[in-house]
Amino acid sequence: MTHTTTAPTLEEFGRALEIVHRVTRRTPLESSRFLAEILDVPRVYLKCENLQRTGAYKLRGAYNRLSQLSPEERARGVVAASAGNHAQGVAFAARELGIAATIFMPLGVALPKLQATRNYGANVQLVGDTFDETNRAAQAFVQETGALFIPPFDDAAVIEGQGTIALEMLDIAPDIENLIVPIGGGGLIAGVASAAKQWAAAQGREIRVIGVQAENAAPYPSSLAAGEPVTIQTKSTIADGIAVARPGVLNFDLVQDYVDEVVTVSDDDIARAIVMLLERAKLVVEPAGAAGVAAMLTGQLKVTGPTATILSGGNIDPLLLQRVIGHGLAAAARYTKLRILLPDVPGQLVRTATIVAEQNANVIEVIHTRHATELPVSEVELELHVETRGIEHGEAVAQALRDAGYSVRVGERY
Numbered sequence: 514m515t516h517t518t519t520a521p522t523l524e525e526f527g528r529a530l531e532i533v534h535r536v537t538r539r540t541p542l543e544s545s546r547f548l549a550e551i552l553d554v555p556r557v558y559l560k561c562e563n564l565q566r567t568g569a570y571k572l573r574g575a576y577n578r579l580s581q582l583s584p585e586e587r588a589r590g591v592v593a594a595s596a597g598n599h600a601q602g603v604a605f606a607a608r609e610l611g612i613a614a615t616i617f618m619p620l621g622v623a624l625p626k627l628q629a630t631r632n633y634g635a636n637v638q639l640v641g642d643t644f645d646e647t648n649r650a651a652q653a654f655v656q657e658t659g660a661l662f663i664p665p666f667d668d669a670a671v672i673e674g675q676g677t678i679a680l681e682m683l684d685i686a687p688d689i690e691n692l693i694v695p696i697g698g699g700g701l702i703a704g705v706a707s708a709a710k711q712w713a714a715a716q717g718r719e720i721r722v723i724g725v726q727a728e729n730a731a732p733y734p735s736s737l738a739a740g741e742p743v744t745i746q747t748k749s750t751i752a753d754g755i756a757v758a759r760p761g762v763l764n765f766d767l768v769q770d771y772v773d774e775v776v777t778v779s780d781d782d783i784a785r786a787i788v789m790l791l792e793r794a795k796l797v798v799e800p801a802g803a804a805g806v807a808a809m810l811t812g813q814l815k816v817t818g819p820t821a822t823i824l825s826g827g828n829i830d831p832l833l834l835q836r837v838i839g840h841g842l843a844a845a846a847r848y849t850k851l852r853i854l855l856p857d858v859p860g861q862l863v864r865t866a867t868i869v870a871e872q873n874a875n876v877i878e879v880i881h882t883r884h885a886t887e888l889p890v891s892e893v894e895l896e897l898h899v900e901t902r903g904i905e906h907g908e909a910v911a912q913a914l915r916d917a918g919y920s921v922r923v924g925e926r927y
Contacts, residue, residue: 518766520707521673523715529673530680532580533573536609540564542685542821547793548809549820556819557809558689560682563798563827567629569754570678570825571602571665574700577674578663579606587612590660594618594651596644597626597754598826599665604635615660617651619644623830666700667761676704682821683712689720690818695804695825696724696733696775697755699764705823706771721773723814725804728777730756736765737775751780751837754801754826776814782807784841790824791838799829800837848877849907853895854920865895868917872910875900 521529541561548557562570579591590613593603600616607614614635618627620642631637640650655662664671678701683689692709694702706722713720726733729748736743736759744759760768768775778786783800786807790796798806805822808814829837842848855861862881869876878898901907907923914921 518763520711520767520771521669521676521704523708523711525673526676526680526704526708526711529577529670530677533576533674533677535580536566536576536606537572538565539681542682543794543796545794547789548806551812552809552814552816552820554691554816554818554820556686556688558682558686558819558821559794559796559806560678560821560823561796562678563796563802563824565826567598567601567605567633568826568828569598569602569799569802570675570701570823571598572605573602573677574666574668574671574674574704575599575602575663576606576609577677578668578670579603579610579612581670582610582612582661586661590615590658591663592617592651592655592658592660593663593665594644594648595665596622596647598828600626600630600635600637601633601828603663604630604633608634615654617641617647617654619647623833625830626828629828664761666698666703667763668700669763671700672704672707672763672767674704675701676708678823679705679708679712682823683709686819686821687716688819689821691721691723691814691816691820693723693725693805693808693814693820693822695752695755695801695823696726696768697757697801698759698761699733699768700761701823701825702772703761703764703767707767710771721816722771723808723816724768724772724775725808726775726777727752727755727783727801727804728779730758731775731777732757732759733765733768733775734777736760737769741765750800751833752783752800752804754799755804776808778804778807778811781840781844782811784837785810785844786841787829787834787837788841788845796824797827797829797834798824799826802826846904846907847901849899849901849910849923851897851899851911851914852922853897853914855893855895857891857893861893862895864917865897865914865919868913869897869899869910872906872913874906874910
């Protein structure tokens with residue numbers, strides 16, 4: 514494939530940084546001793562774009578793009594299609610620049626994201642059950658009105674804006690040797706990788722850049738193998754912020770040139786990462802934003818030297834957060850489901866609960882049934898949902914019950 518995309522220069526990234534700092538926060542670069550021990554590296558840095566205005570890095574690219582519009586383009590207004598962070602970034606940037614914004618969002622968009630976008634002053638149109646339907650409606654609106662469409666990632670000015678994150682990180686921590694970046698369409702990593710690599714070259718050294726995708730929506734591995742963007746069939750993932758079926762054209766060229774490796778993580782991996790960030794770092798991070806930490810926790814990254822990742826957003830619906838915490842605890846074997854066959858005689862429930870308590874485990878739910886057709890008449894099934902400290906602890910609880918004469922099956926962790 515012939516490349517047609519030239520990365521913004523380091524000077525252009527620097528000018529973009531001056532522009533975006535008119536409205537963005539210089540978000541903290543925290544360190545994590547826990548993750549440093551897992552990776553066996555001196556330091557791990559977390560760039561907290563979850564604390565950015567609008568709750569995500571998207572404001573950077575949106576504001577940089579809108580600030581470059583001519584007076585005539587500003588008068589036409591802008592349009593975006595998004596279920597989340599891009600919508601809020603465009604709405605906020607348009608408000609700051611005095612530009613009318615119309616944002617198309619799917620009918621099932623999370624209420625907090627819908628309210629935030631409206632609160633930033635945008636005219637929100639709810640259209641379509643899928644993002645493709647929403648996007649088609651936005652494009653039709655552009656044709657009807659002449660308003661300017663602002664793409665979420667496949668745009669040079671957007672890439673410039675997102676790349677400013679790298680300059681902020683390296684200004685505070687110039688010792689970074691590895692950058693781990695979530696990937697959706699590729700706008701963030703295209704900007705960050707090209708800015709970081711050029712910065713490192715100017716210093717006479719190298720920085721390794723690793724991209725992370727959700728395994729249920731990962732077009733980059735197959736696209737890189739094919740040498741050109743390909744469209745995949747995505748599956749459901751909690752990381753909806755990076756659930757993209759096809760790389761951006763401009764983004765793909767820059768990823769080919771500047772990204773060293775792309776890995777994937779499961780929803781379980783992401784859920785564990787969200788729980789870890791809550792517990793260890795006291796940070797609320799959305800699933801897409803936790804992808805880099807998820808990759809660290811899987812053990813698949815082979816890195817040496819100071820390492821950093823970008824917590825790209827923190828806009829998570831509280832109801833989803835509640836489910837994700839439960840799922841993450843289960844994925845980390847903090848919850849275990851035990852199915853126990855008991856003789857149908859008095860006192861058995863108390864006896865099993867005592868055994869669990871003696872193992873310092875906590876029963877959080879009990880389901881007791883004698884009506885399952887596969888059970889003998891003289892037996893009942895007890896399903897215990899037990900809070901444990903990990904896989905070994907859960908197995909110890911199950912073994913203690915077996916040692917007491919019970920038939921125990923460790924069910925799926927929920």
